[in-house]
Amino acid sequence: MRKKKRTFGRVGMFILCAVFALMFLMPTVLTITNSFMSESEIKSNYGMIFSTTSGGYVSETVNLKFIPDKVTLSQYVTGLIKSPDYLIKFWNSLILVVPIVIFQVAVAAVAAYSFTRWRGRIRSGIFFFYVILMLMPYQVTLVPNYLVSQWLGILNTRWAIILPGIFAPFSVFLLTKFMRRIPYSLIEAAKVDGAGEWEIFTKICLPQCRSALYSIAILVFIDYWNMVEQPLILLQDAEQQPLSVFLSSINAGEIGLAFAMATIYMVPSLLLFLHGEEYLVEGIANSGSVKG
């Protein structure tokens, strides 16, 4: 009797999970499949919403469709070849995000080594301060960022976003937590063998946290790949905006194209996800406490 109840519970739980999974996947999958529709199909399906007065058949109601009637790459051709605007914005995104990821992780690695290797009241005070800073929302940090950019004369240039991004304390915090788990005996042993600090850092600490570095890089990447607040305030020039901001300003006549570009914009982060999910999960799991 009891066993029967349990199998029933498991089936129920599985169905529940499947329903949830469907809800979580649906928006992404819909965006991707819709990007393969022709402009006229998009218009007939969603014409009511993104209404333009131009002709063609517009259905009375909205058809949310999973599978296009006819798969076509025409939207991609338009977006990638015919109008260079989108490609430029995609490039803008890359040129902002890639330096931030590389240098934030690099700066953080050195700082995390310092926090791991030497403890003391001042240093734990600084570390605690980093945690507080990490938790501050944009409403707090953007005003100081704006002021500095103005003083340095880098407002409205990419540097206004890249430089504060490089020194954001998130990776320092996470990497320190990883590094502190390296057995101290390893460092002691290297020291006895006469290794200097730089050698200990590059030959012991860094190889030990290779997966941590990767997972932090992924987390930093998606955070900045998705950014909207910083470019809106620090980059007034529309030409330099990343695709994340530009996508929202597409006009109603080009919805099909918008689906295609939205899909292209997902590709880098989805690829990173598929490749590094295990690392990502480990990285998230380790960010799990602000204490210690």
Added chain:
Amino acid sequence: MSDRQKDFLHSLCYLSPSLLGVGVFFILPFGVVVYYALIDGVGSRNFVFLQNFIKLFHNSAFLMAAKNTLHFSLIAVPLAVVLAIVLALMLECRIPMKSQFRTFFLSPMMVPVASVVLIWQVLFNYNGTVNEFLLLFGADKIDWLQSDYCQIVVMILFLWKNLGYNMILFMAGLSNIPKDLLEVADVSGASEAYKFFAIKLRYLSPTVLFVTILSLINSFKVFREVYLLTGDYPYEKLYMLQHFMNNTFRSLDYQKLSAAAVIMAIVMVVLIALLFKVEDWFGKDVEG
């Protein structure tokens, strides 16, 4: 040079790139922000102390933005915590395809918001899919983004995006609970509910604290979703603090901006300290 001094120099050496950057880009200018919040203008520079803050609290746009943000956070944050625990507990059960489900639940976090707002617009438009669906049950059509229901739309997007991350944190927390404790509870015939409230939740309390803080911060960032869905001028109930900041940036009213930033910083510090206190009290007997 003694060993201590040498160590200190070394540590400073490794910390300096980060410390210098944080100093230049965050600490130093934040000091100036505090200064700006206390003076009457960048030109005249007279100390007026709390006057800017008092003015801010009489500013109707600020009050509305604060109210909307608070309203959103008060509902969205508990939901983000509770639903994430539910997801984590679901994946703890012995069901097939567990790792696939984890991937599915986590995947929205990797999708830029800008990429999926189109689907949200299709779903929640006046002629959209959700209304079509509700029509089947005889409900009236709602113009979701232009009505008092608008926060719900943004909340769904917020939860969709953030639940996976929180779920991973709770899964990690659950796996740290000593197995023998749960086995003893099983043997003595404890109910699932008892096991959850008396054992699991106790051990999860640091995670609950962290997820609450994290979701709180993310709920302050929800401007992003609102902006991408509705642009610069959303329905009144969606006017968030970041909208207020953006508009103030446009007029470059430094005093207003600085006062608002300082208030936000104080509120955050107080909230975090409070959550720490609550967690200390709640998780006292498990730690150590």
